[in-house]
Amino acid sequence: MIGAEIEHLIKLLARLPGYGPRSARRAALHLLKNRESLMRPMSQALTVAADVIVACPQCHNLDTSSPCSVCSNPARDGSQICVVEDISDLWAVEKTGAYRGYYHVLGGTLSALDGITPDDLSIPHLVARAGDSAVREVIVALSATIDGQTTAHYLSEALRAAGVTVTQLAHGVPIGGQIDYMDDGTLSTALKSRKAV
Amino acid sequence: MIGAEIEHLIKLLARLPGYGPRSARRAALHLLKNRESLMRPMSQALTVAADVIVACPQCHNLDTSSPCSVCSNPARDGSQICVVEDISDLWAVEKTGAYRGYYHVLGGTLSALDGITPDDLSIPHLVARAGDSAVREVIVALSATIDGQTTAHYLSEALRAAGVTVTQLAHGVPIGGQIDYMDDGTLSTALKSRKAV
Known part of the structure; x- marks a missing residue:
């Protein structure tokens, strides 16, 4: 009933994160109604991005240049490496400007359940990079989940030989967070890590 | 920091229904990680669909052929026209097989608030189609909202001169619906429209 071309497009759209068959249908209609302003530009943007975006061989970020614009910036502090799980986390940290x-x-976290071992991640590469004499500190910015914390612990062991300081993000009440909405784990961690005002 | 090509793609993705800047970022990363299996095929599917899909001049459905595969099917019942708000509603009715x-x-519903008048919709075209001697019944399948029901009422007035029977979908408890979860409006309508078992 629907043309095979729309069916094919809907199937592909349904593979986008957060989309299912129904929302993909809606998206396909929305695209068809905005053919010149959205559909054709998106088709072109997809091809252009697929052509020019490459993975940075140093930090595994995605960018148009190789190494990426962060790695090739000599003004940055070469004594610190911030370890993140995914590129979206790199973008989030970078956006803070801090x-x-x-x-x-890393490209993921260690997970016994999913069978993800250190060799599936770019951990050996990180250990090699940390061996550089300029590097003093490795900041582990992984999610505060079981898998994230297991990975952080593994990294601190693996990096011991490299002679760098391994730190991790502080845990506590988020800025703007209300005490009575906090879970027990966050509150007790924040209490243990309390600081002088 | 992110390449201009990714930024541009994220901006376009953020215009998809249900997507915002954050989910568009996730989608862009997902696409870049599945370049050959998803990103390039999607780019191509978008162009192909934008090229071949046309609006049916008769019923305003979208299809590869003009008139669309429904309108050009002589095996269908020419005495009935089902009026829907959007193409997704047409797909939903068609999927039932009933x-x-x-x-x-129609391309929308009348709305005093949004300033949508009969001339903004394909109502004059519908009245012209209903004038065909073969048409006996116009089934109004619009949403059971204020705007939908206002439009249904307007249609029944506008189609009176064409000498066709105007009907609308039954309102009542949905199949699988639990009585104690129904709102007052639905329950009282279902009570008024009760049928012999």
Whole structure:
């Protein structure tokens, strides 16, 4: 009933994160109604991005240049490497403007359940990078989940030989967070890590 | 920091229904990680669909052929026209397999608030189609909202001169619906429209 071309497009759209068959249908209609302003530009943007975006061989970030614009910036602090799980985390940290060092994208976290071992991630590469004499500190910015914290612990062991300081993000009440909405784990961690005002 | 090509793609993705800047970022990363299996095929599918899909001049459905595959099917019942608000509604009715007549997509509902008048919709075209001697019944399948019901009422007035029977979808408890979860409006309508078992 619907043309095979729309069916094919809907199937592809349904594979986008957060989309299912029904929302993909809506998206396909929305695209068809905005053919010149959205559909054709998006088709072109997809091809252009697929052509020019490459993975940085140093930090595994995605960019048009190789190494990426962060790694190739000599003004950044070469003594620090911030370890993140995914590129979206790198973007989030970078957006704060609070960090001026380099990055290292792991590509995931260790997970016994999913069978993800250190060799599936770019951990050996990180250990090699940390061996550089300029590097003093590795900041582990992984999610405060079981898998994230297991990975952080593994990294601190693996990096011991490299002679760098391994730190991790502080845990506590988020800025703007209300005490009575906090879970027990966050509150007790915040209490243990309390600081002088 | 992110390449201009990714930024541009994220901006376009953020215009998809249900997507915002954050989810568009996730989608862009997902696409870049599945370049050959998803990103390039999607780019191509968008161009192909934009090229071949046309609006049916008769019922305003979208299809590769003009008139669309429903309108050009002589096996369908020419005495019935089902009026729907949008193409997705046409797809929903068609999927039931319970209807064998033709369709008419209005492209919206009348709305005093949004300033949508009969001339903004394909209502004059519907009145012209209903004037055809073969048409006996116009089935109004619009949403059971204020705007939908206002439009249904307007249609029944506008189609009176064409000498066709105007019907609308039954209102009541949905199949699988639990009585104690129904709102007052639905329950009282279902009570008024009760049928012999």
